[in-house]
Amino acid sequence: MTVTWEELGWERLAAGVGRCRLPGWDCTVGLVVGQGTALLIDAGSSLGEGARLRAQAEAFTGHRVTHLALTHPHFDHVFGAAAFAGAEVFGAVGIDTVFTARHAREGLRADAVRNGLEADSADEAMESLTPPRHHVSGEWTLDLGGGRQVLLANVGPGHTAHDLAVLVPGAPEVVFCGDLVEESGEPQAGPDAVPSHWPAALDRLLDLGGEDALYVPGHGAVVDAAFVRAQRDALATRFGVS
Numbered sequence: 001m002t003v004t005w006e007e008l009g010w011e012r013l014a015a016g017v018g019r020c021r022l023p024g025w026d027c028t029v030g031l032v033v034g035q036g037t038a039l040l041i042d043a044g045s046s047l048g049e050g051a052r053l054r055a056q057a058e059a060f061t062g063h064r065v066t067h068l069a070l071t072h073p074h075f076d077h078v079f080g081a082a083a084f085a086g087a088e089v090f091g092a093v094g095i096d097t098v099f100t101a102r103h104a105r106e107g108l109r110a111d112a113v114r115n116g117l118e119a120d121s122a123d124e125a126m127e128s129l130t131p132p133r134h135h136v137s138g139e140w141t142l143d144l145g146g147g148r149q150v151l152l153a154n155v156g157p158g159h160t161a162h163d164l165a166v167l168v169p170g171a172p173e174v175v176f177c178g179d180l181v182e183e184s185g186e187p188q189a190g191p192d193a194v195p196s197h198w199p200a201a202l203d204r205l206l207d208l209g210g211e212d213a214l215y216v217p218g219h220g221a222v223v224d225a226a227f228v229r230a231q232r233d234a235l236a237t238r239f240g241v242s
């Protein structure tokens, strides 16, 4: 690598695996480096932010971002996606409806503006927003070359109807949880959440990652399995499901 994670304000999690906490909404973006490949996990909250992330990823790896996984269709995670032209884009099956159906698109834009994104940035992102090409139902093993394989897992619904987690084997194992897990505050359950299934989604995350993984929330500090289990139980109580 030509620069270190820390030099660009990223947090190194394992060999070739890091993440950045973005300004504004403290949204996490992950990066997994393969052999001539790079998987970015989520894309930032605007085209401008996406372009900055693209430049940083290229500085780390010396090549372009080849793969992009979107953990769920919320503006702070997907509005930068169009900055990664040519990348293979993955999302949980059904995510395309949020990107294409008029009612859902209007909801996505309104949520962004309500949360403080400038209207111009929201409009620009909406105009260029295109559905992921690859739709993950169940699990999808992605080979990034050089012996690096990651697992994309459709573990939802929960935070939304289209929640995708990314499991990166290694020592330690790293699980990118999207907003199924939040550390910096209560997990946010909006009108598109599926609360009755959320605890089961966290059970699946724990099955995938096990006791020793690093769990990377969509917002906040990296947590362990005990934290995820406690959040699972708190959500079950909050939503009245077992």
Ligand SMILES: [Zn+2]
Residues within 6 Å of the ligand: 072, 074, 159, 179, 218
């Ligand atoms: Zn979200």
